[in-house]
Structures are given as structure tokens and as C-alpha cells.
């Protein structure tokens with residue numbers, strides 16, 4: 351019997367010391383492939399031309415999704431001074447930790463004919479995803495949608511992220527007090 355990405359995620363997910371631990375899922379090559387393919391499913395025929403991923407876990411998933419879709423990857427960096435050349439820069443609202451981040455993409459990475467899929471492991475306040483939306487718009491490109499493993503976002507702003515696809519919601523995961 352084939353196990354679905356959703357079942358894999360629910361089965362392998364752990365809390366360790368209050369931190370969500372999905373790394374064992376990525377360590378298993380077969381499971382990783384199933385999860386990446388499930389993230390892509392609604393977007394296979396959406397005309398996506400670029401995948402964006404936010405530093406750092408979004409790099410891992412976004413790169414894999416880009417490869418599978420056969421398009422390029424656009425890094426969204428938080429770290430200052432790490433990106434060469436001209437950049438587009440945006441500030442986030444406070445994220446799930448109450449932190450504001452400065453997000454950057456290389457200006458030349460996107461053009462007005464690009465159709466962008468944002469990929470991440472987890473969305474909670476949506477602050478970082480919404481800031482990426484602004485960067486994509488500043489490049490003149492279109493954010494087609496957002497694919498995440500875990501959705502914990504309550505805000506109505508989710509609609510601003512285009513087609514939204516999550517493998518599970520946070521309330522389906524084991525309770526954080528278990529870890």
C-alpha cells in the first residue's frame with residue numbers, strides 16, 4: 351500500500367524540546383520525494399516559472415520543488431550582506447516569534463512575466479510569506495500560490511497568497527506538550 355505525503359508527515363512529525371522536528375522526513379529519500387511531489391500537485395499545470403523559498407528551511411524544500419517542476423529557484427534571504435548585486439528588500443510584520451525580518455531577493459531573479467510559487471515548511475502568522483508577496487510584486491511578477499507542509503495561519507490574509515496548499519494543518523499534529 352502506498353503511503354500518502356499527509357500520512358507520512360503525520361507519522362514522522364515530532365516535537366523535540368518544544369521545537370517542531372521534520373528533519374527525519376527529509377533524511378528519508380523516498381519520503382522526501384513523496385512530500386515534494388505532493389506539495390507540487392495543485393500547481394503542475396499552473397504555468398509556474400520560478401519557485402521562491404525563504405531562508406533557511408524554504409531553501410531545502412523550494413530547491414527540491416523547483417527541480418521537480420523543472421523551473422528555477424529564487425532564494426529569499428534574511429541574512430544581511432550575503433547577496434551580491436542589486437536587491438529588492440522588504441520588511442516583515444512580526445513573525446511567530448515576534449521578530450521582524452528584512453527579506454531580500456536579487457533584483458534580476460524575477461521579471462514581469464514570471465509566475466511564482468512560494469514554498470515553505472510551515473506558515474503561522476504569514477508575515478514572511480506576505481513580505482515575499484510584496485517582493486514578487488515589486489519585481490512586477492505574479493505570485494501564483496503558496497505550498498507548505500504545515501498550515502497554522504488563522505489570518506484572512508491567506509487569500510492574498512494566491513492558491514494556498516498545505517499538506518496538514520497544525521491542529522492535526524501531535525500536541526506540542528508531547529515533545
Ligand SMILES: O=P(O)(O)OC[C@H]1O[C@H](OP(=O)(O)OP(=O)(O)O)[C@H](O)[C@@H]1O
Pocket residue numbers: 404405406407408444445446447470471472473474475476477478479
Ligand atoms: O508565518 P510566519 O510567522 O512568518 O513564520 C513562518 C516562517 O518561519 C519559519 O522559518 P524560521 O524563521 O523559523 O527560519 P528557519 O527556516 O531558518 O528555521 C518557517 O520556515 C517560515 O519561513
